[in-house]
Amino acid sequence: MxxxxxxxxxxxxxxxxxxxxxxxxxxxxxxxxxxxxxxxxxxxxxxxxxxxxxxxxxxxxxxxxxxxxxxxxxxxxxxxxxxxxxxxxxxxxxxxxxxxxxxxxxxxxxxxxxxxxxxxxxxxxxxxxxxxxxxxxxxxxxxxxxxxxxxxxxxxxxxxxxxxxxxxxxxxxxxxxxTRELSRRSFTAQGFSALAGALEAYLTLADGMDVSRELLETLMRGMIQDLRACRNASCKEDTRSNLMWRCALWGSRFFQLGRRFSFPALPVREAAILAASTWEEYAGALSVLLLADCRHEAEQHPAVLAQLARRVWETDDMGCFDQETAQAGVRAFVEFLRELELPTEYSELDDALWCHLKESASAQNLLVYTA
CATH class of the missing domain: 3.40.50.1970 (Rossmann fold)
Structure with missing residues (x-):
């Protein structure tokens, strides 16, 4: 470190x-x-x-x-x-x-x-x-x-x-x-935005940052649980409070301690920011591009995605190779996005949003990993 x-x-x-x-x-x-x-x-x-x-x-x-x-x-x-x-x-x-x-x-x-x-x-x-x-x-x-x-x-x-x-x-x-003023769709979009930021930061962590990666794993696991619970009409106030605090933590420099250089570039977040005009569009762009990024990482760095699958998505690998566990984690992510009613493929995006994404250099590198 x-x-x-x-x-x-x-x-x-x-x-x-x-x-x-x-x-x-x-x-x-x-x-x-x-x-x-x-x-x-x-x-x-x-x-x-x-x-x-x-x-x-x-x-x-x-x-x-x-x-x-x-x-x-x-x-x-x-x-x-x-x-x-x-x-x-x-x-x-x-x-x-x-x-x-x-x-x-x-x-x-x-x-x-x-x-x-x-x-x-x-x-x-x-x-x-x-x-x-x-x-x-x-x-x-x-x-x-x-x-x-x-x-x-x-x-x-x-x-x-x-x-x-x-x-x-x-x-x-x-x-x-x-946050009660937010519509259900805006609430979900904003919660997912924070989760997406934490996940993209997790995927860009450098060597020697094992502690930061472990802390982000715990944070993301809690955000996923709270987002699921908040989809229920009977969501408790404690759950809403927990999610708000977790969402406020993801971008803290606390999770970047030990990094040799400054805060990393976040190409998925950048592409979504530049392409979208509403929270719903933004969350949709994030979900499609982040899923593509996870598919890419599962191929290039299966050990990282396998660890994510075990510790965040809590998949049961039963002695599987990292490649298999990484793919299981990607499938768990797809299921979660569908639970949140977020798109998983580019064909589900609005045509104008898709055109804006194709103009983004950072998005173009991920488009080959979308179905």
Whole structure:
């Protein structure tokens, strides 16, 4: 295992009513000007309205800005950073999911960056010598991306992830009751998105990261169990809470400790982000491409997929060779996708979505593994 430094400066508050009870006390520690970042589709959600009311009662001067979907665009971040400078923002407060979380992180750095954010930190990963603007975060989605990990950014049809710990939020409030606003399809899509991120990260782990792989196995096994349970109309609140916390963990740098270089590229996630326009399309693209990736890995690295099959899908190999166990794991994944009513073959995707995927270089390498 390689040497590493682990930094986690976020104070997490998790549970029902945590926003109403604690957000005002956090806001008291910052100046009067706040940039409220929301997701485009969530402008009138209950969670956003609750935060607006708390900001008003706290006497904050609020400027609103919308990000999304899935991952912020560079132009969106530039505009948000300009607002921060013009309004002399003291705190960036995000309410939403992964697009908002990533957008807040990129904006906090872009607002103080003396050069071009993409040139210095997107392409080259330059050294940061100024403190970013502080961030707070209120989760209203099941998929909140990487609270303590790399942030995604899209620039000219290219998506990159960059990790800079000082951009982590100072505080993050996660209330599972906020996810009740999500439709069943959106809830499933967001939960699967987090599982897909964990699985793709698992498949790209480097040598010497055995501990990270084992931790991800445990996380994914729990996410699969919770997603299945949440499909039931009588899903318990504890199960919903467990799933929300698990989904908030997948992108943490905690699972990257020991990696020699920075956060890995996630080609499946990138292709789905660039091709889709709704959560349902995004989850569909993820499911087809991730299944193709698993088929590819089962051929190229059967030992890894065999371990995944045994420890995550809990297949009974009964002394089978790795190749057979790996294929059994792929079949278990197919069955799970069908349980979630997600597509398993490209023919099940919308024609426009399929055309967008075929234009993606990262997706083209996987298309030969789709049936």
């Amino acid at each position: 390689n040497n590493f430094i682990f930094e986690n400066g976020t104070k997490f508050l998790f549970g029902g009513g945590c926003v109403k009870e604690y957000l005002a006390s956090f806001l008291a520690g910052y100046g009067p000007s706040v940039l409220l970042v929301t997701e485009e589709s969530d402008h009138r959600s209950h969670a956003v309205d609750e935060v607006r009311d708390i900001l008003r009662r706290s006497g904050k001067q609020t400027t609103e800005y919308a990000m999304g979907p899935f991952c912020p665009r560079y132009k969106q971040v530039q505009r948000a950073a300009r607002l921060c400078r013009e309004r002399q923002v003291d705190l960036i407060l995000g309410v939403g999911g992964s697009a908002v979380m990533d957008g807040c992180k990129s904006t906090s750095l872009a607002a103080v960056c003396r050069g071009d954010l993409w040139e210095n930190f997107g392409e080259l990963q330059g050294v940061v010598d100024v403190p970013p603007l502080p961030i707070g975060f209120v989760a209203s989605h099941l998929e909140v991306g990487a609270v303590n990990g790399a942030a995604g950014l899209i620039h000219e049809s290219q998506c990159v992830w960059r990790d800079y710990p000082p951009c982590d939020p100072q505080f993050a409030l996660l209330d599972p009751s906020c």
